[in-house]
Amino acid sequence: MSFFRSKSEKLETLVDKAASEIEGFIHLPLCHTTTEGSFYNILECGQLSATEIDPIYKEPLIYFFYGMASYIVGKTPNNYEGDPPITFLFAIDNFKTSQLKRILPFDSGGFDKYKVKKGYTRENFSCNSPHAASLQGIIKLLYGNNESYLKTKIAKDSILDKSQFCWVLREFVRIHDNAKTNQNYGYQAFSVELQFVPNIDFNPTYIVLPYDFLGNMRWDYKSFCEQFPGVTVELYGQKEIEEKEGNLIASEYNMLMRSKVEEIIKSIIGTHTN
Amino acid sequence: MSYTRLIISSIFNWNTSVYQYVGIVSPPAGSSKFVASLFIKRKLFKKRYYIQETDNEKIVSFRELSVNRRKLVEPWQRLSLVVRIGDDAVFSYASVIDNEKPTLVFGKREYIELELVKMLDDTEGLNDHSKLQIAKFLRLYKRTQDLSNNLNNIYRGSKISFNAGGNLLSEKKIKMSEDDDLILNGIINRYQVLKQFNTGIQVADVAYLDNESAYCMDYKIPIDLLFKKVIVREDTVKRIFTKLMNSCLSHKSIRISEISSKNSLYFFLISERELEINQFEIESIISSVSNLYDHYDQSVVETGIEVDKQLGNENVPEVTATAEQEEGLLEDVTSIIKRKEKHQL
Numbered sequence A: 001m002s003f004f005r006s007k008s009e010k011l012e013t014l015v016d017k018a019a020s021e022i023e024g025f026i027h028l029p030l031c032h033t034t035t036e037g038s039f040y041n042i043l044e045c046g047q048l049s050a051t052e053i054d055p056i057y058k059e060p061l062i063y064f065f066y067g068m069a070s071y072i073v074g075k076t077p078n079n080y081e082g083d084p085p086i087t088f089l090f091a092i093d094n095f096k097t098s099q100l101k102r103i104l105p106f107d108s109g110g111f112d113k114y115k116v117k118k119g120y121t122r123e124n125f126s127c128n129s130p131h132a133a134s135l136q137g138i139i140k141l142l143y144g145n146n147e148s149y150l151k152t153k154i155a156k157d158s159i160l161d162k163s164q165f166c167w168v169l170r171e172f173v174r175i176h177d178n179a180k181t182n183q184n185y186g187y188q189a190f191s192v193e194l195q196f197v198p199n200i201d202f203n204p205t206y207i208v209l210p211y212d213f214l215g216n217m218r219w220d221y222k223s224f225c226e227q228f229p230g231v232t233v234e235l236y237g238q239k240e241i242e243e244k245e246g247n248l249i250a251s252e253y254n255m256l257m258r259s260k261v262e263e264i265i266k267s268i269i270g271t272h273t274n
Numbered sequence B: 001m002s003y004t005r006l007i008i009s010s011i012f013n014w015n016t017s018v019y020q021y022v023g024i025v026s027p028p029a030g031s032s033k034f035v036a037s038l039f040i041k042r043k044l045f046k047k048r049y050y051i052q053e054t055d056n057e058k059i060v061s062f063r064e065l066s067v068n069r070r071k072l073v074e075p076w077q078r079l080s081l082v083v084r085i086g087d088d089a090v091f092s093y094a095s096v097i098d099n100e101k102p103t104l105v106f107g108k109r110e111y112i113e114l115e116l117v118k119m120l121d122d123t124e125g126l127n128d129h130s131k132l133q134i135a136k137f138l139r140l141y142k143r144t145q146d147l148s149n150n151l152n153n154i155y156r157g158s159k160i161s162f163n164a165g166g167n168l169l170s171e172k173k174i175k176m177s178e179d180d181d182l183i184l185n186g187i188i189n190r191y192q193v194l195k196q197f198n199t200g201i202q203v204a205d206v207a208y209l210d211n212e213s214a215y216c217m218d219y220k221i222p223i224d225l226l227f228k229k230v231i232v233r234e235d236t237v238k239r240i241f242t243k244l245m246n247s248c249l250s251h252k253s254i255r256i257s258e259i260s261s262k263n264s265l266y267f268f269l270i271s272e273r274e275l276e277i278n279q280f281e282i283e284s285i286i287s288s289v290s291n292l293y294d295h296y297d298q299s300v301v302e303t304g305i306e307v308d309k310q311l312g313n314e315n316v317p318e319v320t321a322t323a324e325q326e327e328g329l330l331e332d333v334t335s336i337i338k339r340k341e342k343h344q345l
Helices: A011-021 A036-045 A108-113 A134-142 A146-150 A156-162 A168-181 A211-215 A221-227 A238-244 A250-273 B002-012 B109-119 B128-137 B141-154 B164-170 B180-197 B223-231 B235-250 B263-271 B279-292 B300-312 B323-344
Strands: A030-034 A062-066 A086-090 A100-104 A193-196 A206-210 A232-236 B019-025 B032-035 B038-041 B049-055 B058-067 B091-095 B103-107 B213-216 B219-222
Touching: A011 A134, A011 A168, A030 A036, A086 A250, A100 A134, A134 A146, A134 A156, A146 A250, A156 A168, A206 A211, A206 A250, A211 A232, A211 A238, A211 B032, A211 B128, A232 A250, A238 A250, B019 B049, B019 B091, B019 B103, B032 B128, B038 B058, B091 B109, B091 B128, B103 B109, B109 B128, B109 B180, B128 B141, B180 B213, B180 B219, B180 B235, B219 B223
Parallel strands: A206 A232
Antiparallel strands: A030 A062, A030 A086, A062 A193, A086 A206, A100 A193, B019 B038, B032 B091, B038 B049, B049 B058, B091 B103, B213 B219
């Protein structure tokens, strides 16, 4: 005799089902954010590598967010690091599927502050055997399409409807609702996270640099273009950085970077839809 | 708006807290850039860090923030630089060559400007982008334009562009002035001071001419007014403006065709022997100007010869500052033109 009315399905199963229902899905770029020091290491070895064992998953991992540059550089929003963020945008086709380790509908690092009901773990929200179509499945299931995802607007009715087969979906809606009213959650709570096994070849389509980065003596644009042809370099904060003459705090740099990435991604969507 | 904000801030900070400059957070290795000036509030038991918020280079408030103390770089001069709300902003510029300790220069504008202008021609530690930031901060017009052009060449074909020169002239804080002495003395003083610290500074760095106005620091003045009232008054001034005009002409900041419609500029051109202007250019100007009077149909070559004679003739009346004298010269030139016309008939 079962104590439950029906057996709950795993989130991953519903993601796979949703993935099989769509055709012609346009993948948004995957965003990885780092800082100057790490950027030069990446340029030197031509690969993204994990500098340390991930404290949560106890293995080396490289993190990306789907279509959003949500990683926050700096410990608190109100700090001054003097080391502004740099973001790479990768086309998903440039990855080896075998290196994709997990997909979660939010930043796994922020899970502890999401006020999830007791008993729920990261595992409940993870796609632990992701494949090429998992990403489109997760977007279809939780947001309906890319446009709604970028507006952080979940397909609430559809999710709640399906929650009778997958209880974890109801908890996802709760996290999302809390995130809308709690600024501490940040954009990470609305961003799909992809974890990769290192190392990853450095072949992004875009790199987004802070305007004042160009003053670094180690940066040589011509050499960069020769070494990495086909990468488009974009700058953020040109006007603001000049106007404020150095008086920008970490959160302001992050905001400017995120806006620039958003602008690039919108232009990519525009190109595909036109 | 800025004054209102300043007054409100001052009321709420009536106890006029004193903030002491304590340095910067070190930028990454290889960087050279403006960075946030950090302050601590004096008489506070616990050390809290603040950055200034400014409006038009005046401090309007202080914002508390957290910093990584391991990355703090203190000024090597143990000077006690203290500020209050309403004071001039304190700027900090750091350059880190490789992994060495950052070189920090800081201070209010009048001090840091002299330190920064020295660094402009350093070959070590600063690339063109860093120099551009400094040139813009110092409002060095020609230098800014040259560096922007260099960088645009480097980044040609990319999505990165530098339109620095235009921004300097369109800044909101630039005020129109009718006080020609203010502008002119500003240009001369600034040129002389900056030149002492960097011999590479040119007149065209501290002042800029376009078709409408002359610019120096926070002011601009209608170009006709400047030429009409001042330009021919003193030899020093004349020399400086000759240099400036040469620079502007070679950079096409002033289009020759535009000059013809401005009498003051025209008279400056034909009276200024040091001006490196091509024969065909002056002919073109004369031709355009002559068209303004009596539909004159003399060839530009003939006009040029006539003007050459005028310029070579020691008895040519001096071009003076007054409108009457300027009108006199205008009549002289017009009469030459008319004589020539009559002769042809």
